[in-house]
Structure formats: C-alpha cells, structure tokens
Amino acid sequence: MASVTYDAASRIYTPGARPAINRLNLEIEDGEFLVLVGPSGCGKSTALRMLAGLEDIDEGRILIGGEDVSDVSPKDRDIAMVFQSYALYPHMTVEDNMGFALKIAGVPKAERKRQVLEAAKLLDLQDYLDRKPKALSGGQRQRVAMGRAIVRSPKVFLMDEPLSNLDAKLRVQTRTQISALTRKLGVTTVYVTHDQVEAMTMGDRVCVLKDGILQQVDIPRNLYARPANVFVAGFIGSPAMNLLTAPHNGTSVEVGDQRFDVPADILQRASGSEVILGMRPEDIRLVEAHEPGLEMEVIMTEELGADAYIFGIPKGFDTLQPTIVRVDGRQPPMKGDIVRIAPNIDYLHVFDAETGLRLNEPVPDYTPHAQLADVAALQEEDA
Secondary structure (H helix, E strand, O other), X not given: OOOEEEEEEEEOOOOOOOOOEEEXXXXXXXXXXXXXXXXXXXXXXXHHHHHHOOOOOOEEEEEEOOEEOOOOOHHHOXXXXXXXOOOOOOOOOHHHHHHHHHHHOOOOHHHHHHHXXXXXXXXXXXXXXXXOHHHOOHHHHHHHHHHHHHOOOOOEEEEEOOOOOOOHHHHHHHHHHHHHHHHHHOOEEEEEEOOHHHHHHHOOEEEEEEOOEEEEEEOHHHHHHOOOEXXXXXXXXXXXXXXXXXXXXXXXXXXXXXXXXXXXXXXXOOOOOEEEEEEOHHHEEEOOOOOOOEEEEEEEEEEOOOEEEEEEEEOOOOOOOOEEEXXXXXOOOOOOOEEEEEEOHHXXXXXXXXXXXXXXXXXXXXXXXXXXXXXXXXXXXXX
C-alpha cells in the first residue's frame, strides 16, 4: 500500500496543442479510494494510464509511496489494473486466470493455489474456479478480473471504467462489492468513470476533470453542496443544477420580472454586472399566486414514485434549456399546468459570469485555493 502523487504532471500528444493532462497536481492518500470523473475526452483515462506507466509523462512527475516512478517501467511499479473489457484468457479456467501473474512470477503451485482460493472467497467465486470465462456472467467475469488484481497484493489498484459493460442492476450490485472489498483490503485505489452517480457513491474523494484540467477534488458531499465553479455545478448532480445568467445591482439579482435579495458580500466579489445563478431542483419550491415567484408552464413531468420532476421554461425567459423542479411525487403538476416557482435563497449558488468561479463561501481546504485560482488561468491559456 502506498500514497500517490501527481506533481504538475502533463501529457502532451501533439506539440503546440492542448495537453491531454495539463499540470495535474493531486495527492492521493495511502488506502484512499479516489475517483476520476468527467465527460468523454476530459483526460481521466490518460491520467490513469500515466500512473500505470502506459502513457509517457511529458512534464512533471508521478510518485508512488514517495518514490518517483516517472521513468519506471509498468511491471516495476507494483500496481494492478482492472480494465473495462475484463481481459481474461478464454482458454484458462477462473483459477488459472487469477493465478497467472503469480505463475509468471515463479510462485510455487501450492502457494499460488492458496492465494487464489483466499481471493476467491473474498469475491464469492470459490464455486467457479474450474469454469472458463465463457461460462460466467458479466458480473462474475468482472470479479475474476478483480481477483487477478487482488492476488498480486499491489501497492495501488487502478480501475478503468470496470462496470461499463454491465447492465444497470448489476452495476449497482458490483459497485457496492468493489467499494466494500477495497475498504476491507485497505489498498489505495484510483477509479475512472464517466458515471457521476458511480463517482459520488464510491469515492472517498472525487476528482473532476475537464479538458485535462483539474476542476475540483473533494469529498462527494462538498462537490454537490459547494461546487468550485460552473462546470462542476452543472456536471455533478442528477438531474443537473439549473444555471442561468442574471444581472445584479450589488444587493439583489434580477430573475425574469422578479428581484431576489442576495448577501451583498457575495455580489461584491463579482467581476461584472452579471452573475450565474445555480439552483438545484430540490431548492426551487412551488409558491402560491400571491407570493413572489416566476410563472412557468409545465412541459414535461417525470414521475419517480416518492418524488417527481417537472420541466418548464419560466415566462419571459429566452432559452431552450428547461428549468427542473423537484416536487412531491404523490400529486405532481402535469404537462400544461401553470405553476409559480421561487428559489430557496439559502441554497442559491452564485458564480462569476466571467471566470465561472464560485462567489459564495470559500470552497473548503480539501481543494487548494491556489489550484482553484489556476483553473481559470489554464482554461484562458487554452482558449
């Protein structure tokens, strides 16, 4: 087991082009489960492959357990990787697949068998050791791939979207098993996914990437409650946060034909006369006709049982992006209904319209403030 450090690490495929990974600074503690998440092409798999030694590091360095491994070959880094495609040998049994790395390393047969059986018990695979991969379900194959990594007792587990090939129900079940297993083993784990629900439910901390730049790294609750910038705010959360640009006068913001008071110390931090407001669907409420609010026609209702989400465009808004509001699922407004909505000011997120950075209370110290300030600068360089 070991800590992992990305020290201003960059990967540049084409000189002069935008780096795939741009000066990544990231500390991963010994035994931590860290998730790299972001949209396709953000650089999360590249960052993982740099750690594995499968991609070169063009600038900066990577350390494992305090040792610089930037120029160390993959086989000598003492890491184990679990791939999206399982990568099992089809002609070998489960036992042979799990023990293959030990066999190559010259581990005696009896000891190999003992370690494989121990891992199989952890993964509930002891009844399948004589089967070949084609006789297993997708979830069982993924557990075999996990077992192959476990028997090596590596310093670091690397997982590259290991659940992408599973159906929705099996994904939920398997991610629970992976989380429980890695915590039991106490091995440092770096996990890549594009699924933010996976990221939020599995990670001790979550690292959000965009265009190769670290946007925020934090515990899941803070990512949701205090996003560092507009991108994180819009990416984390399902349904997504409602975002809209609104003018302000230093003490209040104008939304449609209504003005809502906002603490002056927040608006005084803005670079210009406009800010971006963020409102989670659960932080917008339905109000009575006599109360301050915005009129909205419901264009769609999603009924999910206990909760429902209504979609609509408030009157006077020139946008194709609907506003989403969470309502009681027992009697939700239906398509065509006219409702009146108002934000809960206590949970209003305010971002700078020019830099995209958060203007509310400072982001907690889990994310270095200097690094957050660099996000806008890096993005400006790339523009």
